[in-house]
Amino acid sequence: METIARAFDLGLKANRKERPASTFFRGSKLGSCLRQQYYDATGEPVTNPFEDRLYRIFEQGHVIADTFERNLRDSGLFEEFMSEVPVEFDKYNFSGNIDHLVRWKNRDTLENGWEVIEMKSMNSNGFKYLKGPKPEHAIQAASYALALEYNGFLPEEIYDQQIAARVVYVSKDDFNISEYTIGREWYDRAIRVLEVGNKFRKQGRIPFRLPVPEGKDPKKMWPCAGCQWLTKCRGGE
Numbered sequence: 001m002e003t004i005a006r007a008f009d010l011g012l013k014a015n016r017k018e019r020p021a022s023t024f025f026r027g028s029k030l031g032s033c034l035r036q037q038y039y040d041a042t043g044e045p046v047t048n049p050f051e052d053r054l055y056r057i058f059e060q061g062h063v064i065a066d067t068f069e070r071n072l073r074d075s076g077l078f079e080e081f082m083s084e085v086p087v088e089f090d091k092y093n094f095s096g097n098i099d100h101l102v103r104w105k106n107r108d109t110l111e112n113g114w115e116v117i118e119m120k121s122m123n124s125n126g127f128k129y130l131k132g133p134k135p136e137h138a139i140q141a142a143s144y145a146l147a148l149e150y151n152g153f154l155p156e157e158i159y160d161q162q163i164a165a166r167v168v169y170v171s172k173d174d175f176n177i178s179e180y181t182i183g184r185e186w187y188d189r190a191i192r193v194l195e196v197g198n199k200f201r202k203q204g205r206i207p208f209r210l211p212v213p214e215g216k217d218p219k220k221m222w223p224c225a226g227c228q229w230l231t232k233c234r235g236g237e
Contacts, residue, residue, distance in 0.1 A: 012055040023088065024201055025194060027096025027143045031136030032223045034197050034207035039229040047231035054226065060172060064121040068170055069100065079103045079113070087147040092194040093201065098144045115164040116145045124173040133167040133180040136223070139193060141165040142186040209233055 024041045038044075073081050080103035088095040100117040118141040120134075133141075145163040165182040200207045210224070218224035218234050227233070 009052040009055065012059055016055065016058070023095040024093040025197055027140050030143050030190065030193055031139030033210055034200065035209055035233060036223065036227055036229060037197065038200065038207050039232065044229060044232065046228035048228050050228065061121045064170055064172055065119060068119055072100070077105055079105050087144055089147040089150060091150070092198055094143065094147065094194055096144055115166055116141050117166055117168060119168045119170060121170045121172050124171045124176060127169070127171060127176060127178060130169060130178050133182065137167045138182050138186040139190045141167050141182050143190040146187055146190060
């Protein structure tokens with residue numbers, strides 16, 4: 001007899017929509033692993049497909065994000081509130097979609113009030129270990145702000161001005177929120193990652209594998225754990 005659980009998992013896979021990458025590098029993966037991004041951008045067949053459990057986690061994140069967005073819009077604190085804002089940075093073969101681009105009514109964020117908001121959901125246990133933004137999330141948010149600074153975006157007053165960026169963590173269990181403004185050092189780091197990545201791309205070389213500390217299992221460490229090309233990259237390690 002078929003089960004509702006299997007029907008749900010099959011439906012999740014059928015309804016999952018992957019954004020086609022228009023550029024080699026994507027904001028959602030920029031702070032992770034350059035080799036992983038190379039495999040993804042060049043269409044390398046996956047050797048470690050996602051487990052059903054991960055599709056459920058992805059869907060839960062979408063549900064949390066929808067609730068988060070709806071209530072932010074109704075807060076009355078924003079002059080402008082845009083979601084899923086596409087950005088490109090042609091110089092670095094980079095593109096992405098900003099979760100939310102907002103303009104605060106009280107413009108104390110920066111003089112112009114514009115800010116990139118990157119939202120991440122996690123379970124409440126994860127909040128115990130948050131001491132600041134995770135590096136991969138800080139780089140992602142900074143890369144989006146940089147794309148806006150270099151290329152501009154409507155309305156015109158955004159052109160040639162600094163854009164603030166913030167990473168916001170939302171608990172899946174109780175909507176507890178932790179948020180971190182991203183310093184300019186993360187913008188510099190995002191540029192360095194793009195420069196290194198593009199150097200490999202132009203030379204037609206696969207980026208280096210991330211080192212594994214002695215005694216560690218790559219299958220249990222970020223970002224190797226859950227990587228769809230783990231076996232391709234690590235072989236029998």
